[in-house]
Amino acid sequence: MLIRAFIPAHITAFFVPKFNENPLLTGSLGAGINLTKGTNVFVSIEGGLERHIHIAFNGEPVKREEAVISYSVAEEVIPQEFKGEVEIWQYFDFPNGYGFGNSAGGALGTALALGYYFKNKTFLQAAQIAHKHEVLNKGGLGDVIAQIHGGIEIRIKAGAPGIGVVDNIFSEEYKVLAIPLGRLSTKEVLDSDIIKAIEKEGQKALEKLLKNPTPENLMHLARDFAENTGLLQGELLEIAMEIDKLIKLPSSMIMLGKSLFALLRKEELPKVQEKLRDLSIDNYHICGIYNERPKVGRWIG
Amino acid sequence: MLIRAFIPAHITAFFVPKFNENPLLTGSLGAGINLTKGTNVFVSIEGGLERHIHIAFNGEPVKREEAVISYSVAEEVIPQEFKGEVEIWQYFDFPNGYGFGNSAGGALGTALALGYYFKNKTFLQAAQIAHKHEVLNKGGLGDVIAQIHGGIEIRIKAGAPGIGVVDNIFSEEYKVLAIPLGRLSTKEVLDSDIIKAIEKEGQKALEKLLKNPTPENLMHLARDFAENTGLLQGELLEIAMEIDKLIKLPSSMIMLGKSLFALLRKEELPKVQEKLRDLSIDNYHICGIYNERPKVGRWIG
Numbered sequence A, B: 001m002l003i004r005a006f007i008p009a010h011i012t013a014f015f016v017p018k019f020n021e022n023p024l025l026t027g028s029l030g031a032g033i034n035l036t037k038g039t040n041v042f043v044s045i046e047g048g049l050e051r052h053i054h055i056a057f058n059g060e061p062v063k064r065e066e067a068v069i070s071y072s073v074a075e076e077v078i079p080q081e082f083k084g085e086v087e088i089w090q091y092f093d094f095p096n097g098y099g100f101g102n103s104a105g106g107a108l109g110t111a112l113a114l115g116y117y118f119k120n121k122t123f124l125q126a127a128q129i130a131h132k133h134e135v136l137n138k139g140g141l142g143d144v145i146a147q148i149h150g151g152i153e154i155r156i157k158a159g160a161p162g163i164g165v166v167d168n169i170f171s172e173e174y175k176v177l178a179i180p181l182g183r184l185s186t187k188e189v190l191d192s193d194i195i196k197a198i199e200k201e202g203q204k205a206l207e208k209l210l211k212n213p214t215p216e217n218l219m220h221l222a223r224d225f226a227e228n229t230g231l232l233q234g235e236l237l238e239i240a241m242e243i244d245k246l247i248k249l250p251s252s253m254i255m256l257g258k259s260l261f262a263l264l265r266k267e268e269l270p271k272v273q274e275k276l277r278d279l280s281i282d283n284y285h286i287c288g289i290y291n292e293r294p295k296v297g298r299w300i301g
Helices: A068-077 A102-118 A123-136 A143-149 A186-191 A194-211 A215-228 A234-244 A266-278 B068-077 B102-118 B123-136 B143-149 B186-191 B194-211 B215-228 B234-244 B266-278
Strands: A002-018 A027-047 A051-057 A060-062 A084-092 A152-157 A165-169 A175-182 A258-264 A285-288 A295-298 B002-018 B027-047 B051-057 B060-062 B084-092 B152-157 B165-169 B175-182 B258-264 B285-288 B295-298
Touching: A002 A102, A002 A143, A002 A175, A002 A194, A002 A215, A002 A258, A027 A102, A027 A143, A027 A175, A027 A194, A027 A215, A027 A285, A051 A068, A068 A084, A068 A102, A068 A123, A084 A102, A102 A123, A102 A143, A102 A295, A123 A143, A123 B165, A143 A152, A143 A165, A152 A194, A165 B123, A175 A234, A175 A266, A186 A194, A194 A215, A215 A258, A234 A258, A234 A266, A258 A266, B002 B102, B002 B143, B002 B175, B002 B194, B002 B215, B002 B258, B027 B102, B027 B143, B027 B175, B027 B194, B027 B215, B027 B285, B051 B068, B068 B084, B068 B102, B068 B123, B084 B102, B102 B123, B102 B143, B102 B295, B123 B143, B143 B152, B143 B165, B152 B194, B175 B234, B175 B266, B186 B194, B194 B215, B215 B258, B234 B258, B234 B266, B258 B266
Parallel strands: A051 A084, B051 B084
Antiparallel strands: A002 A027, A002 A295, A027 A084, A027 A152, A051 A060, A152 A165, A175 A258, A175 A285, B002 B027, B002 B295, B027 B084, B027 B152, B051 B060, B152 B165, B175 B258, B175 B285
């Protein structure tokens, strides 16, 4: 039997990390956007004499140590007494490590697809397992809970699905421009001095967004956060300023990757695409805002 | 400008009411199903010199006292300083008072459509206003929070959206048969002696469902609840037993209406339809399970 799960990519505009000894109480406050592109997870399950779990990223088998989060999720969701072959194929629309929530997408897609098959967990139980291993392995703090809500989201209480609280902003039709330009180590940033600025600026942005909960305000606050924390600088800032000349709302930086994003009206698209050609940036994505829940179901290919 | 919101009909399988002085802490535990049919709310807004709010049910204008919940929601979401004409057109796929969550659908659809237009509330703030007026006017306790989650849902913590917690069961493709047969006053049932049996049986069903969270188990528990509380009896029980002869899972009663529901496989449908013809029951619905979030957006008719 083949199961497919789709989890939207999730980009963070600003955040406040919240750590706790209990990984289910660990998470983040902040805001971000779920995209119509993301992670597709296909799970194939067959009975057998021994228990084997195989994981592949974009068609290439990966070792356990390269996919600790998804292996840990699979081990926990698959019933202990199950014997057989479980193949987990994860396909990512965005590159790993650039701030698109791939590890959470793979973990959550794995948890939901296996929960769907084995019927031994509820949706929140499966999602909590994905959140827990994300946190324990420093994949991310708020991606899983954001992804299960979709849309433009505001994390107003930190924690795992069922514990944290996620709100949404009403939004008219915008396109999202996403430009992955390089990797950024979440761990390095969180372990550095910037963390204090992140906490201060993130809290301020959250309060201002809740007072005026619009996509337009979100983009202004995201940019202030990115510049005031010193994260958006150098070449990345220069490209952002080039894009800003052509669109109404400020662009900003994806937390945490060397990546940019912007909300565009359809009519703003051609000029921006021309500019990106001039700047020799070929690798960019135009997506919609994903306003739905993750999808999981039997796959009839 | 014309805004449209779609809110799924929500049928309750079993429940435990939870009352509190604070309407945001009032709600219910239990389980139910969101349907692909439900309530469509169209909101038309034009500027003007005076503030007027008009509400219509299925194309017929209704007086304030016949639509207290939706009027109260509109008054609270529309900014105090707004002057102009607001028309709220609510269309219901199911009859009112039969247990399909119409009042919550109208209230939530109104709140979301107005929140979308005025951009002065977040999604949860708008949904909380709908929940509050549902509770204050005894429209329902758990419909609003169930409707924002979709799917087959389990209410594991009572309260308004953002406070209560709703989980979901993974479910393969089932069709839902819904037969509205008569009205039942929620208020009369909640004020009667049956309430003690509802609390005891509801709590028991919830615990059993969480141990084995499948749609199949849900239907067995729903039927036990309906019979053990004495709510499912007489003619309604006789019809349920006729349907049971033809399908794998037990049918049950919709809480609270004189209505029945069942989960069917596609291949079970023709026999059931033939039986309903024999029983002279013409007024029934075949729907899907609605696994998405409520929809709200600009309507281009």
